[in-house]
Amino acid sequence: MIEIKTLFFIIVNRGKANAVLRKAQECGATGGTIFFGEGTIQSKLLEKIGLTEIHKEILMISASEELCEKLHNTLSEAFMFSKRNNGIAFSIPFERWQLQASGQEERNTSKKIDASHFCIMTIVDKGRSKDCIKSARAAGAKGGTLLHGRGAGIPTDFYFPLVIEPQKDIVMIITTKDKVIPIRERIFSDLELGKAGNGIIFTLPVSRASGLFENRSEESKGVTS
């Protein structure tokens, strides 16, 4: 049984994910999950004429630590993540849950949170993602990726003749450690997430990221524990 310790995320332009996945499979990854997202753009001019959408694909690969390391190196070389706008890759420590492992082993959760980057996830109602990105930008974030999902769980209003399924936007922002708190606070207060029903926000530690452009740091190596 290979112990899966991380989930490896790659965000690229739409249509490229299959090529990336193929490359990853050459490195030894077994498979991946792909979903669609939207990137944001930061340009006054393009915003004026309404060119603010970029279609992205997000590829998620579960990997062991060694594989993750290998993927980072080979993929960022092959797809040139070091160049602007070619895509980004990052890994988040996720534990693949196995039945046998539960119970006996004590879960060593909190000790890993000393990564250099964090992934802030905000789940809000559909249509509010723009505000979310706006306030994140105001607090120093560079950009984000939008995912579209739907809420599930508590049975909602029964309209005639159907049940309305709430649609959700998920905003994913990768940022450095020092900016996490201001961005999070800003989004929290701007979107009034404290009020019931307005959405939730949480952060995940990123163990390593490539292709991010913040303060000219080409590639930042966090603690790859």
Next chain:
Amino acid sequence: MNLLFEKAKEVTRTLLPVVILVLLLCFTIVDVETDVFIRFIVGSVLLLIGLSIFLWGVDLAMNPIGENMSHEIATSRSPYKIAILSFFLGFLITVAEPDLLILGSQIEESSGGTLNASIIVYLVSIGVGIMVSLGVFRLLRDKPPYNVFMAIAYGIFFVLAFFVSEEFLAISFDASGATTGALTTPFVLAISLGLSKVKGGKNSEENSFGLVGVMSAGPILAVMLMSIISGQKNIQGDVGEYVFAEGVFGPIIKAIPAIFMESLIALLPITILFIIFNFRKFKLSKDDLSGIIKGLLYTLLGLTIFLTAVNSGFMDMGRIIGMEIAKMSNWLLIFIGFLMGLIVVLVEPAVHVLGEQIEEVTSGHIPIKLIRMTLSIGVGIAIALSMVRIVVPEVKLWYFLLPGFATAIWLSFRTDPIFVGIAYDAGGVASGPMTATFVLAFAQGAATIIDTADVLVDGFGVIAMVAMAPVFSIMILGTAFKHKKVEYPAIEKKSIITSHLIEESNMQHDCIMVVVNRGFAERVVDVARQSGATGATIIRGRGTDEHQKVMLPIINIELQPEKEIVLLITGTHVSASIADSLLCDIQLDKDGEVVVYISPVEAMVKSLSTEQNTDDIVPAT
């Protein structure tokens, strides 16, 4: 790389083969005047620009308007309101369609005035309105199943077709082609998508398609009934002597004002409806509103440029090629017709929109390439058969139409359900402005040379064939797709019962990410909630694993199974038991191929306590 470039690239890819084919013909066998030739080149460049802008405008304006409208329809709570609203939507967008008015006056002329053009337009629009509101009801109630619904509609056509002359059979299908124009199709597609998104549920993917198919049934019904009631059987008349335009830029510039007005009129009802509703109901924020208004302007601009390019640059060229080749050899005509259909359909604006929507809805599970290929082949064969019909007058239109639709209906009960909607939509989508001008001109050109052919009737027939072929070909694809679909190997796994002890008391949170096969997300949420989870967010995706790999032979396209990703945020004290119970659930484990990942999530901001976790799922009001 941004959206506009993406669109331009996509359009170029589909336009290039058309240009190459025409150039090849021009340099080898067909003798074309320099004026027409240069106009074609200028037209192609304009078409590229126009179509890219148009598609971009559709993305910016049509999709949000469609989504808001459909939300309004779905949440209006009263069946009467839904019926009235969707009827008006269908009626208004059809009444303003310029192609329909042209068709109406054509019928009026050829019937010697017994049928009035405006009456035809109104009747057809009422037909569309009724069908759209029936379609919306069907979508919201989710019954009867779509294939049954369409089978009933087409069953009625079959019965009516016995009482209708061949001319009117052709005209009725042409009317349906005319109503599914460049503007209405993207809009109706957006409405359909929006409705199924709001409705959600198990069949939301299947429901995202099919409204265009339903809508295009309206005109067929209206025209057939009109023919039967009025007793009008024949149409005679000629399409007056065709005059080729002269000059290069003259005809292009001369065409602009009229086309601009046409596009404006076509766009107006949607715009006005939106403004009224925005004022009273949606009250969108300033940013969103300005985005939509920009989008509408782009749509208008793009549509004008596109239609100008097609009308002035492509029509004459198509006609000349048709005439020249018809002079040479019948076989060559059929072959060139096939090639023409193969590539021209991909330039149709609505084909791009549909393709995008398929990708969006299935998150790439159904490769667009595959849909496009099937469409091409279908339309190619349709045009080739139309050429056969022009060459051999004994071959009647219904020789192809009736068996084609009959087989399609039969197949609709055995294909993958999502393909049924796509197939019926594709019929309306394929018969857009490119077919109505370029291909039609080609057919009419050929028909003028061949004595036995009737320019008017054969011309109408081409569009009917183009509307039928994709329905047929995509149904076949769907049937094949169903058999190719990934069979999930049922792996025997013994379930382990674990006891869950809740020990920790501090409220830390875990993020649980569950990846399952499509359709099992609801089950995941159910199981998770039994173990103490509160709410979840579901994302659609596709995924591969080595043992599930399915490659299509020859064309080398990989089919990737659809997945759903469920995101749960829970307290640490319950996360273990949730994960365990998910893995223990036999159904999820076997058929759902569930994979569970857990990561600690950094404590949420300040006052955010567990209760607010649950609030995630409270819908917007």
